[in-house]
Amino acid sequence: MSMREKIEAAAARYPNQRSAIMPALLIAQKEHGYLPGPVLEEVADILGVERIWVYELATFYTLFHTEPVGLFHLQLCDNVSCMLCGSDELLKHLEAMLAISKDETTPDGLFTLSTVECLGACEMAPVMQVGDDYHGNLDVAQVDALLDSLRARAPQAAGVEHASAQRPGE
Numbered sequence: 133m134s135m136r137e138k139i140e141a142a143a144a145r146y147p148n149q150r151s152a153i154m155p156a157l158l159i160a161q162k163e164h165g166y167l168p169g170p171v172l173e174e175v176a177d178i179l180g181v182e183r184i185w186v187y188e189l190a191t192f193y194t195l196f197h198t199e200p201v202g203l204f205h206l207q208l209c210d211n212v213s214c215m216l217c218g219s220d221e222l223l224k225h226l227e228a229m230l231a232i233s234k235d236e237t238t239p240d241g242l243f244t245l246s247t248v249e250c251l252g253a254c255e256m257a258p259v260m261q262v263g264d265d266y267h268g269n270l271d272v273a274q275v276d277a278l279l280d281s282l283r284a285r286a287p288q289a290a291g292v293e294h295a296s297a298q299r300p301g302e
């Protein structure tokens with residue numbers, strides 16, 4: 133199924149096309165890995181909505197990426213609950229372990245490190261989202277173990293990404 137067909141199928145579940153922008157962007161991001169301008173315009177054209185509406189949503193929510201991100205996008209919450217439970221220390225540790233600063237990607241393309249607003253999981257602060265998964269009650273040792281486990285999964289994850297990218301006409 134092509135991206136257009138997926139978006140049209142998703143949009144059919146909504147009362148109007150503007151309401152379908154969020155799910156359409158999720159589909160487009162899954163297809164392309166991120167949302168550059170031409171993809172945002174394609175989404176707007178498929179839905180028949182104003183391009184500015186699509187741009188507004190894509191640039192407002194941290195779950196959408198208008199720039200390329202690494203294979204694993206580490207999104208560390210730095211809101212109050214997580215900050216009180218040590219997210220600052222975890223951020224410094226991640227920057228040191230990955231040899232990058234916040235909002236950067238490692239040269240090998242494996243990791244992008246970001247901070248985000250509350251992930252809605254304060255009960256397990258400090259929390260970091262990696263892809264669709266939440267990792268909570270983190271400490272430095274758990275972060276190290278998580279990085280090791282992600283590195284070990286990288287070949288498989290890269291294969292999935294590659295397979296996805298091989299379906300442009302699907």
Ligand code: FES
Binds near residue numbers: 214249255257259
């Ligand atoms: S403050 Fe971090 S999940 Fe809510």
